[in-house]
Amino acid sequence: MKKHRTMIGTVIAVILTILLLNPKWLPLSQQTRDKLGDLEKSYFLIERSGRITVAHLLTLLLMICLLWLISMVFRVIIQYFSQKSLRSQTIASLAAGAFHYLIVIIGAVWGLAILGVNTTAVLAGVGIIGLILGFGAQSLIEDIITGAFIIFEGQYVIGDIIILDEFRGIVRNIGVRTTTIEDAGGNLKVVNNSDIRNFQNRSRNSSLAICEVSVAYDTDLKKLDQVMAEGLPRMYEAHKDLYKAVPIFRGVIALADSGVNLRITAEVKEEDVFVAQRQLNRDVWALFTEKDIEIPFPQVVVHRD
Numbered sequence: 001m002k003k004h005r006t007m008i009g010t011v012i013a014v015i016l017t018i019l020l021l022n023p024k025w026l027p028l029s030q031q032t033r034d035k036l037g038d039l040e041k042s043y044f045l046i047e048r049s050g051r052i053t054v055a056h057l058l059t060l061l062l063m064i065c066l067l068w069l070i071s072m073v074f075r076v077i078i079q080y081f082s083q084k085s086l087r088s089q090t091i092a093s094l095a096a097g098a099f100h101y102l103i104v105i106i107g108a109v110w111g112l113a114i115l116g117v118n119t120t121a122v123l124a125g126v127g128i129i130g131l132i133l134g135f136g137a138q139s140l141i142e143d144i145i146t147g148a149f150i151i152f153e154g155q156y157v158i159g160d161i162i163i164l165d166e167f168r169g170i171v172r173n174i175g176v177r178t179t180t181i182e183d184a185g186g187n188l189k190v191v192n193n194s195d196i197r198n199f200q201n202r203s204r205n206s207s208l209a210i211c212e213v214s215v216a217y218d219t220d221l222k223k224l225d226q227v228m229a230e231g232l233p234r235m236y237e238a239h240k241d242l243y244k245a246v247p248i249f250r251g252v253i254a255l256a257d258s259g260v261n262l263r264i265t266a267e268v269k270e271e272d273v274f275v276a277q278r279q280l281n282r283d284v285w286a287l288f289t290e291k292d293i294e295i296p297f298p299q300v301v302v303h304r305d
Helices: 003-019 030-043 054-082 086-115 120-138 140-150 220-240 270-290
Strands: 161-164 166-175 178-182 188-191 207-217 248-255 262-268
Touching: 054 086, 086 161, 140 166, 166 188, 207 270, 220 248, 220 262, 220 270, 262 270
Parallel strands: none
Antiparallel strands: 161 166, 166 178, 178 188, 207 262, 248 262
16 A cells, blocks of 8 residues: 555656646746746756757767766776786776766766756755765765775775674675675675774685694604604695695693693685685594594493492
């Protein structure tokens, strides 16, 4: 019902607008029509210098085609420069968004001029309207300024992995107002640029895949050191696509209830950290199984009286 009322109201508004813009269709006196024209010229900036003809529409179509071609050329140039680096891709993304808004504004003003609207008065009123809207659009302005600082300071670029409010993902787009982040599951998070605070950029430095494993208390640690010295280089040779260097045996990190806890780490790229960690766990387990090194697990001992 509400949808129908909205549709009926829209149709009525369109009909009234058409009638008022063409007062000759209304049963009004000539004096009233002249007065209506003067008021429309003063408040709606409509100059009644003539009717909108086919020539007006064709000129409007030509203007749209010209702006479209300019937009396409700019997009090709942006795509060319964005292939050089992630930073250039980020700047290109912001420039494309800003250029889109600029084209829309130019098209609107140019189109009104073609249709006979007093664009000089429109542009003069933009400053006043902008001042009024500025008080209610502070967050929008803050988003735009923050986005510019993010790019020019190089805080992150498209392709970087960041953690924001416990959401970990890859930066897919940096726009004039928002940043889009995609997590490992393909979920997108769109955040206003001004809301991006206290984030971690995990792509600046290498990350660590960590494997923590226990061995029995009766394990010969000297033998274990030898096993690690021989086995870790083999892991690296088998998975150079994941490990950036030979994994490192960090030693004993805790004396737990069931065994001695050990830590092995591998330097990896941030985008590979989870895959590499799973592979490192598998490689360590396979190595311990091959060398008969016991990995203890909690057991329940029942004593019968």
